Amino acid sequence: MGSSAQWCSPGTYLTTIDNSSVQVCLNCTAGTYSPYYGQTSCYQCSAGYYCPAGATNANACPPGTYQPSTGSSSLQDCLNCTAGTYNPNFGQSVCYGCPAGSYCPTGAINANACPLGTYQPSTGSSSLQDCLNCTAGTYNPYFGQSSCTVCPTGYYCSGGASSTNACPSGTYQPIAGSVSAQACLQCPLGTYSSILGASICSNCPIGYYCDVPGANTTTPCPAGTSQPIYGVVSAQGCLQCPNGTYNSNTGQSSCFTCPSGSYCTSRTSTPTSCPPGTYQPMIRSVSVQACLKCRAGTYNSLSGQVSCSICPSGYYCDTPGTSNTKPCPSGTYQPTPGSTSSSACLNCPAGTYNPSSGQLTCLSCPSGYYCRSGSSDKDACPSGTYQPAIGATSAQACLKCPNGTYNPNIGQSNCLTCPSGCYCSIGSNNVQSCPSGTYQPIEGSFSAGACLPCPNGTYNPRIGQSSCSICPTGYYCTGGSSSTQSCPSGTYQPLIGGVTAQACLNCTPGTYNQYPGASVCSSCPIGSYCDMSGVSSAQSCPSGTYQPNIGAISAQACLSCPNGTYNTNPGQSSCFGCPSSYYYYCASGAVLCPSGTYQSFMGNSSSSICTSCPIGTYNPLPGQSVCLRCPTGYYCDVVGASNAKSCPSGTYQPITGANSVQACLPCPNGTYNPYVSQSSCTNCPTGYYCGARSSNTQSCPSGTYQPMQGKTSAQVCLKCPVGTYNPSIAQFSCSSCDMGAYCDGSGANSVKLCPSGAYQPLTGSVSVRACSNCHAGSYSSSAGQSTCTICPAGYYCDAAGASNARICPAGTYQPTPASVSAQACLKCTNATNSANPGQSTCSY
Secondary structure (H helix, E strand, C coil): CCCCCCCCCCCEEEEECCCCCCEEEEECCCCEECCCCCCCCCEECCCCEECCCCECCCEECCCCEECCCCCCCCHHHCEECCCCEECCCCCCCCCEECCCCEECCCCECCCEECCCCEECCCCCCCCHHHCEECCCCEECCCCCCCCCEECCCCEECCCCECCCEECCCCEECCCCCCCCHHHCEECCCCEECCCCCCCCCEECCCCEECCCCCCCCCEECCCCEECCCCCCCCHHHCEECCCCEECCCCCCCCCEECCCCEECCCCCCCCEECCCCEECCCCCCCCHHHCEECCCCEECCCCCCCCCEECCCCEECCCCCCCCCEECCCCEECCCCCCCCHHHCEECCCCEECCCCCCCCCEECCCCEECCCCCCCCEECCCCEECCCCCCCCHHHCEECCCCEECCCCCCCCCEECCCCEECCCCCCCCEECCCCEECCCCCCCCHHHCEECCCCEECCCCCCCCCEECCCCEECCCCECCCEECCCCEECCCCCCCCHHHCEECCCCEECCCCCCCCCEECCCCEECCCCCCCCCEECCCCEECCCCCCCCHHHCEECCCCEECCCCCCCCCEECCCCEEEECCCEEEECCCCEECCCCCCCCHHHCEECCCCEECCCCCCCCCEECCCCEECCCCCCCCCEECCCCEECCCCCCCCHHHCEECCCCEECCCCCCCCCEECCCCEECCCCECCCEECCCCEECCCCCCCCHHHCEECCCCEECCCCCCCCCEECCCCEECCCCCCCCCEECCCCEECCCCCCCCHHHCEECCCCEECCCCCCCCCEECCCCEECCCCCCCCCEECCCCEECCCCCCCCHHHCEECCCCCECCCCCCCCCEC
16 A cells, blocks of 8 residues: 555554555454544443444443453353343443342343232342232232232232222221221111221211111201201101291201291291282291281382381382382372372472473473473474573463574574674574675674675685685686686786786797686797797697707797707707717617627717627627626627526536636536536535536435535445434434334334334334333233333233233223232122223222
């Protein structure tokens, strides 16, 4: 090999041949490894790992093994964990002691928990036989326990129990550590137990009785009775409520006193209210005869009342025992409470009124109105009249509005003064407006003769005005005018107050007026002439001429354009010089030089002055004075180019003014360009490689990764190591193998799932040996699980590696999760049933 520097690949190191300057790359020796390029030595393999010759990475000893020394070279150096120890991790130098409550056979990856209903008090156990059954009177509901729990009071526990058995409702069990159902004792008469697992029975509460041994519920005394003591053993202990008392609820210890306004017979559950129109002031009443009728002048609208209400003012109560008041009608009043007859309702006197029933006074008649005797509403004086006093009694009080006033509304106390511009005769309910063309300057006028014609030089377009307007400039107005008269176009009128058409003056030559009603004429504009008086428009100078002054009075003011200038439109004030980039035909005007050419001088008269753009430049528009340099990413290889040409994809062009396709350079190795017309190429991204002149990247396949930019060939796509995988193309790294799965070969593009009935809780597993069977009392129904599911109540799981829970049959129940035997399915007792399989309780 030469003496030039080189990068040794991973798994090798660079060294010099003895007694020479020649350097070579040698494989790492067994027990060492090198993960990087360009290393001069290899790393020693750590304890818990092994490294064969040429290793690029240390290989971890799998779970269930250990390796205590450095520099190991083979998987055979990984030793199985001894019985009584375990190892759940990769790359360990020692194994862990098996904890109490568990057992670990040789090569164990995880400690195996002792099953439910057992215990194991020592560390370092190696066999399921080391797990001891709980003794009778104790139980264990958990996996992996070092001791069992004493069965509590209210329960019993047989040998090897994983759960307690509750004494049924109606029984009790007062001693901890009981071993059978015979320890459950029936509750005696006068007591009960409503719950499972009771340690004592409760005394029957007051208001209830317990009349059978082994009662699990109490019986309430019915409504209308009471029961004041604990522990009653029969229904005869429920006592009837006496007369004058009641009880509306069941299970009561005493009866309630019958309230006033009501009466209560013997054994009643609810007081009976005295009806409306009556009252009852005493407690403990026993019959309806205690309810007394309200006397005349009083009433009671509600039931169950202790007294009656006084009939209010505005009303009368004429019948004993009445439940409602009667209102005095509208137009009347009644000032005294407690009235007993309709004759107490009095007519409102003249000058007052009452619009509502049940009133104690009448309202005074307001000004603008009159009120007769007994009125329920006021009468309004009509429009055109007024009434200034309060309490008027007839229509004769309504007075006509006098001359010069009016009233448009009814019910008014005064009239309004007639405004200027109008007149109002006696009794007017509206104003009369003076007509247009007239005016009326004072208030209070009462005849049409007050309306005066507008004088000469004024006008009035509206009715009802107090003055006329001055005729404006541009118009004239004769006497009595309701509108202005416009001076015609071609004339003007500069003064206000014009009275005849003779005030309109003709526009003089050099001026014009195109609109009627003007106060001045406009000067004839530049480019035009006005050669007569009284004209309404200017005359435009023809094309090919110009006229630079305002106020021209003849066609001789229009001057011909001189040589080297032009004018294509009429009515212009100047002519134009032939501009840069144009050539000129006098008959038709200036013409643009075409695209691909340029022309930088003024006043030209021939197309030969338009010059083609040289190579390296272009011109996309006509009529330009310079050409543009060809931009980066393009080339211009012909004379007279109107457009630049794009460099193709896979190439780049970094300079302006390029004049050949050879200026488009191929993208170098490790770069690419997917677009045309680019000035640079893009580095190949991680996960891809790019050859020379690439217009697109090439993806590394699934199962590989590529962590660096700018790579040039497929050889840089590295296989995913054992314990990892990659399901996608073009990735810069691999993913650790998922929980519930293992990856046992390099270059994996998918994981291998642990089967149903097994679980695997770690990432990065490299062997199917990492998949552990589910313990008895649990199961896993699908592949690829990281944990097992506890067997639910109503089911049992009696073998390790179960993929489904077994269901307890109909007629049985199983109340505890994680059961490991069919014996956990208990038969329903007498008076209970379980119609469906898989039940946690039985139904009554």
